Amino acid sequence: MINNKYSTRNPKKIPLSRGGGAFLVFIKKEFYHIWRDKRTLFILLGIPITQIIIFGFALTNEVKNSKIAILDFSKDVASQQLIQKFSASKYFYYTANLYSYKEVEPIFKEGKIKMILVIPQQFANDLVHANKTQVQLICDATDPNVASTLSNYAGAVIRDYQNIINQNQKLPYRIETEVRMMYNPELKGAYSFVPGVMALILMLTCAMMTSIAIVKEKEMGTMEIILVSPLKPFGVVVAKAIPYMLLSMINVITILLLSFFVLDVPIAGSLSLLIAESLLFTITSLALGLLISSLTNSQQAAMLISLLGLFLPTTVFSGYMFPIENMPVPLQVMSNIVPAKWYYYIVKTVMIKGLGFTYIWKETLILIGMTIVLFTLSIKKFKIRLE
Amino acid sequence: MISNNVITAEKLTKRFGDFIAVDHISFEVSKSEIFGFLGANGAGKTTAMRMLCGLSAPTSGKATVAGFDVFHQTENIKKSIGYMSQKFSLYEDLTVRENIRFYGGIYGLSKQQIIDKTKYLAEHLHLQNQQDTLVKSLPLGWKQKLAFSVAIVHDPAIVFLDEPTGGVDPVTRREFWELIYDASEKGITIFVTTHYMDEAEYCNRVSIMVDGKIEALDSPKNLKQNFNSASMDEVFLKLARKATRGE
Amino acid sequence: MKAVVLENIVKKYATKESTVIALQGISFEVTNGELFGIVGPDGAGKTSLFRILTTLLLADEGNAVVDGFDVVKDYKAIRQRVGYMPGRFSLYQDLTVEENLEFFAAIFNTTIHENYDLIKDIYSQIEPFKTRRAGKLSGGMKQKLALSCALIHKPSVLFLDEPTTGVDAVSRKEFWEMLKRLKEQGITILVSTPYMDEASLCDRVALMQNGKVLAIDKPENINKDFGKKLWAVRADNMFGLLKKLKSWEAVFSCYSFGEYYHVVMKDDEADDNIIDCFLSEHHYTEVEIKLIEANIEDSFMALMHVENDK
Numbered sequence: 004m005i006n007n008k009y010s011t012r013n014p015k016k017i018p019l020s021r022g023g024g025a026f027l028v029f030i031k032k033e034f035y036h037i038w039r040d041k042r043t044l045f046i047l048l049g050i051p052i053t054q055i056i057i058f059g060f061a062l063t064n065e066v067k068n069s070k071i072a073i074l075d076f077s078k079d080v081a082s083q084q085l086i087q088k089f090s091a092s093k094y095f096y097y098t099a100n101l102y103s104y105k106e107v108e109p110i111f112k113e114g115k116i117k118m119i120l121v122i123p124q125q126f127a128n129d130l131v132h133a134n135k136t137q138v139q140l141i142c143d144a145t146d147p148n149v150a151s152t153l154s155n156y157a158g159a160v161i162r163d164y165q166n167i168i169n170q171n172q173k174l175p176y177r178i179e180t181e182v183r184m185m186y187n188p189e190l191k192g193a194y195s196f197v198p199g200v201m202a203l204i205l206m207l208t209c210a211m212m213t214s215i216a217i218v219k220e221k222e223m224g225t226m227e228i229i230l231v232s233p234l235k236p237f238g239v240v241v242a243k244a245i246p247y248m249l250l251s252m253i254n255v256i257t258i259l260l261l262s263f264f265v266l267d268v269p270i271a272g273s274l275s276l277l278i279a280e281s282l283l284f285t286i287t288s289l290a291l292g293l294l295i296s297s298l299t300n301s302q303q304a305a306m307l308i309s310l311l312g313l314f315l316p317t318t319v320f321s322g323y324m325f326p327i328e329n330m331p332v333p334l335q336v337m338s339n340i341v342p343a344k345w346y347y348y349i350v351k352t353v354m355i356k357g358l359g360f361t362y363i364w365k366e367t368l369i370l371i372g373m374t375i376v377l378f379t380l381s382i383k384k385f386k387i388r389l390e
Numbered sequence: 391m392i393s394n395n396v397i398t399a400e401k402l403t404k405r406f407g408d409f410i411a412v413d414h415i416s417f418e419v420s421k422s423e424i425f426g427f428l429g430a431n432g433a434g435k436t437t438a439m440r441m442l443c444g445l446s447a448p449t450s451g452k453a454t455v456a457g458f459d460v461f462h463q464t465e466n467i468k469k470s471i472g473y474m475s476q477k478f479s480l481y482e483d484l485t486v487r488e489n490i491r492f493y494g495g496i497y498g499l500s501k502q503q504i505i506d507k508t509k510y511l512a513e514h515l516h517l518q519n520q521q522d523t524l525v526k527s528l529p530l531g532w533k534q535k536l537a538f539s540v541a542i543v544h545d546p547a548i549v550f551l552d553e554p555t556g557g558v559d560p561v562t563r564r565e566f567w568e569l570i571y572d573a574s575e576k577g578i579t580i581f582v583t584t585h586y587m588d589e590a591e592y593c594n595r596v597s598i599m600v601d602g603k604i605e606a607l608d609s610p611k612n613l614k615q616n617f618n619s620a621s622m623d624e625v626f627l628k629l630a631r632k633a634t635r636g637e
Numbered sequence: 638m639k640a641v642v643l644e645n646i647v648k649k650y651a652t653k654e655s656t657v658i659a660l661q662g663i664s665f666e667v668t669n670g671e672l673f674g675i676v677g678p679d680g681a682g683k684t685s686l687f688r689i690l691t692t693l694l695l696a697d698e699g700n701a702v703v704d705g706f707d708v709v710k711d712y713k714a715i716r717q718r719v720g721y722m723p724g725r726f727s728l729y730q731d732l733t734v735e736e737n738l739e740f741f742a743a744i745f746n747t748t749i750h751e752n753y754d755l756i757k758d759i760y761s762q763i764e765p766f767k768t769r770r771a772g773k774l775s776g777g778m779k780q781k782l783a784l785s786c787a788l789i790h791k792p793s794v795l796f797l798d799e800p801t802t803g804v805d806a807v808s809r810k811e812f813w814e815m816l817k818r819l820k821e822q823g824i825t826i827l828v829s830t831p832y833m834d835e836a837s838l839c840d841r842v843a844l845m846q847n848g849k850v851l852a853i854d855k856p857e858n859i860n861k862d863f864g865k866k867l868w869a870v871r872a873d874n875m876f877g878l879l880k881k882l883k884s885w886e887a888v889f890s891c892y893s894f895g896e897y898y899h900v901v902m903k904d905d906e907a908d909d910n911i912i913d914c915f916l917s918e919h920h921y922t923e924v925e926i927k928l929i930e931a932n933i934e935d936s937f938m939a940l941m942h943v944e945n946d947k
Contacts, residue, residue: 224727228786231691231721234744389693430805431776527655530679557679557802557831559846560938564892571876585806591895610896621895623806630807 066152067329069117072099072110081127081168085138088164089120094156111143111185112358114348118142118153130168135177144187145355146195149326154182186271186355193266198350199323201258202343205281206288206317208251209244211309213292216243218305227389236387240296244289251288255281271357277350280363283370284346290377291342297384317343345370394420395454396548396579397442402451404437411437413602414451419548424570424580426590429599430630435583436552438599442581443550444468456547469497472541472549472578476556479537482526486517489525490540497544511539531562538569548579555586567592587623598626600633640704640794640825641667641690647698648685648848659685661848662699667827667841672820674839675829676933681845683829684724687798690827691721704793717745720792722783724799730772734763734782737771738789745790755822756785759815777808784815788824795819797828801835813838833934844937851940856933863931863939865889865905869897870912872921881919887911892938897925899935 071089075082090097099116101107110116121139123129129136140157144150161178169175187194217240220226229239255278262268270277295308318324320338327338338344345366352358360367397419404412412434419425429435440446442455444464453460456470480489487508494504512518515535525533534554542549551570555563567589570580582593590596590610597607606613606629610622617625648660660682667673675683688694690703692712701708706715728737738760742749753760763781766774771782780800787795797816801809813835816826820840828839836842836856843853852859872878875898882891882900889901900912909926916924931939 223730224723224725225729227688227693227723228721228727228741229744230693231716231719232741232744233717233746388695389688390695430807431803432805524654559678559941560833560934561892561941562678567893568879571879575876587806588893588895592893626806627810630805633807 066149066156066326067094068096069094069149069153069328070098070115071095071118071120071153072101072116073097074101074104074107074119074121076124077122077126079127081130082122084168085122085126085161085164086120088160089157092156092160094153095160107141111141112356112362114143114352114362116143117149118157120157130176130178134174135179137179137181139181139183141183141185144184144190144194145351146326147184147187147190148195150184150187151190154184158182186357191266191268193262193268194355195323195351197258197262197266197268198347198354199318199321201255201281201350202284202321202323202347203314203317204254204258205251205284205346206291206313206343207309208254209247209285209288210292210295210313211306212250213244213247213289214295214305214309215302216247217293217296218299218302221300222302230387230389237382237385240293240385244293247292248282248285248289251285252278252282255285268354269357270354272353273359276360277353280346280349280353280367280370283367283374284342284349287342287346287370287374287377290374290381293381294377294384297381297386316341320344321347323347342370342373345373396421396423397425397453397455397581399442399453400451402438402441402453403449404434404441404446405449410602412441412448415599415602415604416451417597417604417607419579419581421547421579422574422577423595424574424582424593426593426596427581427583427599428590428596428626429583430633433599433633434602435599439550439552439581439583443471443473470547472544472546473552474537474541474549474554475552476554480525480533480540483524485522485524486512486528486536487521489536490543493540494543499544507543511536511543515539531558531565534558534562535566535569538566538573542573542578545576546578548581549573551580551582553583553585555584555589563589587621587626590622590626596622598629600629605629605632638669638705639666639702640669640671641673641827642702643686643690643699644701645699646686646689646696646701648682648689648694649697659848660689660696663845663848663850664699665843665850665853667825669825670820670823671825672816672838672840673825673827674836674842675827675845676831676833676836676842676937677829677845678831680847682848683845684798686845687721687723687796687827687829691719691796692716718793720787720790720795722787722795722797722800724802728771728779728783728786731770733768733770734774735767737782738786741786742789747790749789752789752791755791755819756788758818759788760785776804777811780804780808780812781815784812788819792824794825794827797826799829799831801830801832809835833932833937836933842933844933844940846937846941846944849944851937851944859936860931860933863936865901865939866907867929867931867935868900868902868909868912869894869925869927869929870900870916871897871923871925872916873923874921878916878921885915887915890938890942892935894934899929901939 073086073089075086086097089095099110101110101119107119110119119141121141123137126136138161140154142150142154158180161180165176165178184190220229230236259270259277263270291313295305295312299305299308320327320341321343322338327335327344330338349363349366352363395418399418400416401414402412402416403410403414415438427435427439437446441448441460442453444455444460444467448460455467458466458470460467481492484492490508490511491504494507499507508521512521515532517532517536520528525536528536538551538554555566558566563586570582574580584590593610595607595609596613597604599605606625608616613625614620614622617628619625619628644664646660646663647658650657650659663686675686677683685694689696690701690708692708692715695709703715704718708715729740732740738749759781763778766778771779774782784800787797801812804812816828817838820826839856841853841855842859844851844859852862870882879891879893879898882888882898887902887904887907889903891898891900902911909928912926913924
């Protein structure tokens with residue numbers, strides 16, 4: 004008997020072409036998979052929530068409470084009134100009084116003051132007798148976005164003041180504002196951008212690639228053979244890290260060359276100091292990469308952890324995209340554990356401000372401390388057996 | 391005339407650039423046959439199987455599976471065949487019951503049919519108490535037997551088995567083959583590859599591929615006679631030793 | 638001195654849902670220069686055992702000594718002197734044949750030249766391809782390369798974990814021939830394999846299943862211990878015959894073995910006439926019945942029976 008089971012369809016079966024149950028069954032199965040993998044579930048649900056909270060509350064391009072200093076040569080009623088207005092503004096936080104131009108550079112070098120308002124002698128006098136006068140705004144333009152925003156806000160405050168004193172005036176008073184952008188007169192975004200990119204690239208190359216390289220060894224099974232050999236396991240790991248260290252330094256030099264020649268970003272400070280600090284940060288990132296590799300056995304996981312655990316915090320918390328001073332305090336505190344934050348500060352200070360080691364010794368020490376802690380941790384966690 | 395052949399292949403060829411993986415093979419497999427498809431690694435077995443399953447388009451030649459053409463009717467082929475390999479069979483994090491329901495659903499079985507099948511398989515494979523166990527907790531042998539049963543849950547015309555008994559203990563191996571015999575008796579054609587030469591003896595006919603060509607195709611008995619060998623192992627070695635593709 | 642000694646090794650793997658006991662108290666010894674096989678299906682515990690002996694895993698109970706060194710306390714010493722070829726013969730896919738070998742020689746503080754004689758037999762077969770990437774080699778060649786890499790530092794004990802799995806029949810045969818020649822050099826070799834027929838190529842074997850050792854002895858002794866008469870039976874219409882024989886109360890076990898069925902009768906005194914009559918009654922023709930010696934697979938299955946009955 005010839006059985007043509009395969010050439011006619013049993014009418015009871017639902018043909019796939021009509022969609023039938025097959026599609027739904029597949030979806031159901033996928034839900035089972037997701038539900039039963041609690042870890043992935045946590046990542047899928049947890050990450051968006053964390054992102055929204057961070058982005059919603061922490062990050063703002065708005066600039067508030069920027070510390071400013073005032074250099075008042077006039078010290079008269081009018082200048083006091085102007086200063087009052089600045090005090091009252093939510094954008095500024097008036098913390099210091101300067102007494103001469105000589106103090107300008109040093110206070111910028113300290114890095115806390117973002118803008119200085121200079122009120123000339125005879126301020127009130129000039130207003131009354133000449134109907135016009137000038138004030139000067141000196142801004143720290145290593146972060147050009149912040150600098151222009153601040154000078155804009157300042158301009159608004161001054162205009163406001165101008166309007167008030169112009170009430171009931173027949174001849175209007177004019178206050179001209181001269182703006183001087185320190186360190187970055189052309190307000191090139193590249194000035195804050197380049198140090199940020201350096202931090203990011205180093206972090207990525209060293210940490211992520213190293214961790215992936217080590218985990219790959221585990222995944223491929225060659226780690227097994229290497230462990231059963233005279234090689235010291237930690238030697239293996241260091242041997243893997245060294246090529247990436249070299250690559251990172253090449254990256255650093257390339258970035259510096261490019262930004263110098265193509266983007267016209269000057270290297271105002273000592274090149275050797277910059278490279279030395281970069282080397283330090285490379286080692287910090289390597290230590291991070293080692294730590295990550297000891298946490299997981301799959302390359303995919305290593306990549307995920309690197310991206311989410313390193314890349315994201317680096318962009319957000321280093322301060323190069325979003326000013327840290329404007330984040331809620333808890334997050335400001337958190338930013339202190341991101342190594343990139345310290346490195347970014349160091350690079351900006353050395354490369355853009357052209358300052359020397361005395362201005363960054365604290366930050367360097369912090370980085371060294373972090374490196375030691377990370378290395379110790381990863382040595383402890385390094386597995387000399389499979390389990 | 392309705393052909394009784396579940397597979398027909400005529401000068402089936404697959405090229406990858408200059409490399410001819412499958413070199414003009416021609417053969418037929420009739421209904422209910424247990425057909426052994428043997429060959430050394432690299433001989434072209436997997437490539438040939440993929441073409442027959444509708445997963446890879448041939449470079450030239452012709453072939454039909456379950457009456458459907460491998461060039462133009464691959465979707466129909468996929469609906470009419472079952473497939474099981476050592477590497478992939480069931481979803482480890484689904485239970486026995488869920489796997490049957492899933493595959494039943496994919497192959498278009500109705501709810502009632504799935505319920506009936508689940509009951510039947512549970513009894514037949516002695517898995518009554520394990521229906522709600524995750525597959526990953528089952529011993530390997532049971533997994534393989536379940537995988538095979540699930541591969542034929544929709545009573546396909548032909549089932550392709552790619553080294554289904556690798557690494558399994560000898561008793562389970564034989565139990566597996568009993569399932570194969572049962573399926574064959576029900577009218578399902580079996581197309582199986584294996585590295586166990588004693589399993590080659592269980593087949594109605596065996597083909598041996600070397601360097602992309604079919605160097606022998608006959609019943610085990612005739613092959614042993616023609617190659618003057620006491621076992622299929624010997625036959626295979628005689629043919630495989632000539633291979634140049636081992637490099 | 639014994640090359641390898643195991644005493645009551647227990648290994649458990651615990652997950653949230655359950656605990657799997659991979660090794661249930663394994664004890665045995667391997668003498669110097671022995672070619673020792675560990676034969677059993679997947680899940681027998683072979684890989685766990687090898688990993689414990691090569692110091693990659695810690696056993697939960699028991700102790701083991703390799704080449705005179707304790708696997709826990711003296712793991713560093715063991716790691717310097719054994720050769721290990723794990724499953725899937727892990728090689729660096731993107732390094733060439735020669736680069737792989739040089740690397741493994743280097744990490745053992747030696748060079749290819751120093752022990753070339755030892756691997757010449759094997760390596761010469763792949764030497765023509767020494768500039769080819771390891772990833773592009775066929776299974777048989779990868780096997781040879783992996784073996785060379787494991788031997789390059791002249792280990793005292795060689796651990797090969799399923800070196801013939803996934804490799805074609807011709808390469809399998811060649812591999813065992815290579816092992817036999819290596820044995821002549823005085824290296825102790827432990828090999829694990831799921832293929833029963835490879836057991837007969839070893840000096841001694843341990844048959845393992847589900848974490849237990851079913852038997853451990855020379856292959857011929859294990860087969861001698863089979864104890865019962867073993868009949869090879871064939872007739873026309875083999876398919877139906879299997880069911881018939883299995884359902885016959887007089888039969889203890891019936892398993893297919895290629896062309897024949899291997900039958901053990903409950904009553905060991907039974908002779909071939911009884912079987913012959915049974916077959917004639919059921920109209921089987923072209924009957925062939927002969928008394929045979931058990932092979933390793935027969936022995937393994939009989940031992941499984943005994944184990945399962947416990």
